[in-house]
Amino acid sequence: MIVSRSHRPSKCLSYSIPSLTRDVLKGKTCNHPFRRTIASGSFLSSSFPRDAGADPTEVEQRVAEMGAKIRRLKADGISKDELAPLVTELLALKELANSKENETEKVDKTATIEKRGGDKQRVELIDSEIRQVRLEKAIAMEEAGHNPYAYSFNPTHTAAELQCIYEGKLRGGEEDENADVTVAGRIMTRRVFGKLAFFTLLDESGTIQLQLDKKRLGDSFKDLKAWTDAGDIIGVSGTIRRTDKGELSVYCNEWIMLTKSALPLPDKFHGLTDISKRYRQRHLDLIVNSSVRETFRKRAIITSTLRQKLNELGFLEIETPVLHNEPGGAEAKPFETYHNSMGMELTLRIATELHLKRLIVGGFHKVYELGRIFRNEGISTRHNPEFTSVELYQAYADYNDMMELTEDLICGMCSSVSDTLDIEYGENTISLERPWRRVSMHDIVKEQMPEFDFSQLDSSKSASLQLAKDAAKANGVPKVDSLGSVGEVLNACFEELCEPTLIQPTFVIDYPVEVSPLAKPHRSKPGLTERFELFASGRELANSFSELTDPVDQRKRFEAQAAKKAAGDEEACGVDEEFLVALEQGMPPTGGLGIGIDRVIMLLTNSPSIRDVIAFPLLKKEE
16 A cells, blocks of 8 residues: 555554564563564564664654744744754754654664674674664554555656656756656665655666655655665655756655565665675675676676577577486586486586487487586686586588677677677777687697697607697696697697687687597598687687587597596596487587587676676585
8 A cells, every 4th residue: 555645654553663672672561473573582682772862753743842932932022142042952853853763874874883893793783783673663564554565566667767758858946747657666875854855766777866755745754754764665656856956856745665674785885895795695786786787687688689599590499408317518527416216326417419419310400508507617707617508509510600600699699788899808808890810729829839830740659749748848838747649738738828818709720639529520630620619808708519420430539538537537528328329320410509608798798707697606605
């Protein structure tokens, strides 16, 4: 129900907010169910402040009486000197009234001071007191016949819509009296000046100011002051007015509490700066940081655009299993689990590749899946144990077709959230204008190691492997002694020396066969595969193959991976017999592509960490 002049609360409440607390502390009987909970100690802190002064209603009454007395004496001709003490008393009473109105805000401020002082125990005490005051306000509302937790509400406009509609309209002090708008949102700031109040209301689209005064709201203005706090969710109806200072405002005729917030907002509304707390309490991060809301709004647009574009190109999105008998499709350590009723050891998927390829074998020409991948690996600004990727497969295509498609998809995602293909990332401006650079792994490594050419080595000779290792170590590449092939050493040199330098979008093509177990051999370069990875801002964004369709060759590569796994390599895969049976049925020439969605969103939103673009990233448990 809207709280308005025609629906004001009963004046016969058995307890005011301060008296309720006082009576509970004195052990008086509490019949209300919420009161019984408070009296039992579930909510109440033993050091909750007792009522230290006059009731706010009494103070307001004394202000009114003193004002009337001063006006009578002035009419009777009293001198200024005789009137001065009474005026001083009136000003003191008004100051006391204002302090009572902002009692909760003062407690909030105390909490802030204690937080900055570093007294953790006192912070918890103050926060519990704030919570207690707010819960008592909810009780008072219920006793007055108003539900502090509404069932529904129907706004007519958002904050952004009103800002747009009235842009350039209404001069300072003007009102659109014909407007009839209803908005809802969270109170972010609350300023009360006697019979006038200004709230900042936040909804999904942005903020708008509310102007509320006793003249329009009548007795419900007193309830507004007594019951609302920053963080509450309210609904209001009214006209539109631009204040004398030029601020567009909803000039409220009615208001209703939609959800009473039991906890205060972070310090000063922009004060949630602790990175760990931002990730751990993402709901608060979203409330107080508009840039975070914008990042996740863009994420939703980007993923929706990607799906729409693939669907328009004729791709079908088909879901594949998350639980696998045999991990495959990537080199990564899986998460392990167990199915009780089936008595099966299973892993969470590390890729969607092998099941999607089986769909190609089954006769689909274009398939994809956008979904979560799980890898039991370390956490960094680029890695999260669960992340989002899109994998797609197209029959009768190769990795050259996939390069064209990759450019098309990423440029389309960029255009959905930006009006330019030149984007800022950190200190760099990255241009996504096509075409993007294409360079072989051999050539780009030679740029960093001009004195050594991997392409001249005969990988079948053991001496070549030692020469490669010596050259790598001479250039500061670590951990190459344990590598067993020239191709692996080449890849290590690329990752260490080249990858961080690839700021502009670059396709690195033609990878060694030893690090590409699912890619087709290069049609003209022995020892290499038709594979590319896309890099930008110094990190990998996408991976693609001309897919291996020879089942005999595929089995040999699986067996080589299985040997590495048996030797202790936790990221190596085993032999997936089910996939090999499907491949022996015959798979057409196929191009495959995987894009790391989180990293693309990092790039397009200028986010330095993958945790900034995952709503609820995995975090260590707090001690």
